[in-house]
């Protein structure tokens with residue numbers, strides 16, 4: 001046996017694959033028992049249903065905390081729990097933000113069945129948002145919770161910047177859906193800045209990104225939620241149609257302005273100033289029709305941009321990437337050390353280039369179509385944002401913007417009526433020159 | 446918000462909002478209905494198809510975990526129990542001793558146990574194995590191919606998109622039903 005093995009080695013004879021049992025398994029005279037190959041079981045399916053149950057329970061609890069006891073402290077405690085459970089225990093993987101990609105993949109790829117738990121994670125927060133606003137963001141989402149908990153001193157982001165950057169989540173959502181639907185990549189998961197923290201491991205670049213978000217999050221409230229989160233974009237839309245809304249005051253707004261600066265996430269909106277000359281409906285209608293004229297231009301522009309981007313985007317699909325690599329290598333052959341991923345990839349490509357190139361072509365066509373759509377989507381989103389900005393809103397009270405409010409309940413306590421409700425004395429800092437910036441104004445209306 | 450006369454912007458908005466909500470609820474309901482036909486009570490796990498794996502080494506480096514969830518496993522029934530295991534020893538060992546420099550495994554994760562003349566048993570210490578596939582390559586190329594890589598589900602966090610899968614040059618990693626989460630090599634495979 002030794003000699004045989006040595007001979008094989010010595011002659012450098014590289015037998016090709018498939019030649020199993022070159023050395024027949026022995027019959028042991030001593031009756032040696034073969035060990036069994038262990039197969040550690042994955043997490044139980046029942047535990048995954050437990051995840052879904054925990055989601056529903058925390059969602060219900062968060063909603064209740066926002067609307068009934070209106071308790072910021074309760075939400076903070078729940079945030080810590082959610083961060084611990086969905087974040088550090090579940091390592092951020094089953095997550096509502098990423099679920100939208102599974103949904104897209106499931107709709108377009110017949111061979112992929114969406115796990116039921118993922119479906120629940122995708123749908124439940126949206127349904128709740130349609131009635132109560134973004135209570136999922138308030139204390140259930142671990143990504144939201146980690147940003148919420150690192151916040152120290154929120155700086156104000158100018159409203160125009162807030163609106164401008166607020167377009168990004170919709171674009172990210174479009175890209176995430178389209179890349180998932182074409183089976184290219186799960187972009188949203190790949191660029192989730194916090195999951196590497198939950199796992200306490202990950203590539204250096206991602207950990208740096210996460211750290212950057214957390215440091216920024218100390219001064220800019222929830223930067224990922226406001227300017228990137230694709231699921232937040234969906235929840236924002238749902239919350240706009242919500243039946244009930246988060247209100248600062250438990251009963252009536254006395255226009256005391258004390259809550260004006262209370263929202264660290266730029267969601268507070270002032271009442272429409274009275275006395276200012278309001279635009280006549282005619283002016284408004286004219287602007288709207290201009291914007292509608294802009295619609296085809298924006299969509300066409302977006303689609304064209306998408307078309308130009310398509311070849312690069314298609315590269316995200318591993319098959320296309322391999323085909324490109326193969327072709328590039330045919331043109332200018334490079335040598336890679338044997339047994340490296342590069343060399344092995346090329347080997348596989350060279351084994352059957354026709355099939356590879358053919359399937360790459362199909363995928364590329366699909367990607368081109370998808371990029372057209374994505375570009376059109378970008379145009380549409382920008383336009384809708386412009387329309388939303390130009391529509392006149394009459395607000396009589398200080399109130400959080402329905403879409404932007406993440407229902408964190410921070411602003412409640414700044415309302416004197418809330419303090420009365422809770423039986424608390426008025427804001428202690430008010431009498432003295434306190435730290436509350438709003439106190440600089442008039443005490444009441 | 447209360448007490449606005451009918452036709453005022455507020456009640457119009459409320460009406461629009463109600464309509465939008467009705468639309469959205471119907472839409473979400475419809476979507477849920479469609480998705481329900483595309484959903485499964487089962488979930489999936491990522492797993493390597495050992496028949497496809499080309500032992501490139503990505504498994505050791507691309508996993509999102511600090512120490513890869515991929516480990517070498519041994520199909521003992523396929524093993525020849527060779528004294529000179531080509532998955533264990535360097536191709537040209539200085540001497541047939543178990544000194545580290547003679548071993549293929551960079552982490553000394555393979556334990557070599559004498560069974561009876563001339564047979565030795567090779568077992569993997571998963572705490573040490575980093576899933577680099579060096580031993581798998583040695584065993585597959587010159588031996589019986591009884592060593593192979595598998596994603597170990599006690600370690601894997603089941604990423605929504607496995608980071609190794611998207612880097613695998615052999616496209617060897619795919620989702621498997623959670624009920625059959627391993628693709629083991631068996632005798633005569």
Ligand code: SF4
Nearest residue numbers: 137141144225229232
């Ligand atoms: S906006 Fe996104 S990241 Fe933020 S809390 Fe909501 S779902 Fe989570």
Ligand code: SF4
Nearest residue numbers: 498499501503504613
């Ligand atoms: S990445 Fe693929 S080919 Fe490379 S070792 Fe892992 S399974 Fe094998």
Ligand code: SF4
Nearest residue numbers: 550574575577578580
């Ligand atoms: S050679 Fe690599 S794959 Fe094999 S046991 Fe050692 S670390 Fe694991």
Ligand code: SF4
Nearest residue numbers: 508601602604607608
């Ligand atoms: S699913 Fe994630 S943890 Fe599991 S093997 Fe792949 S990259 Fe590693």
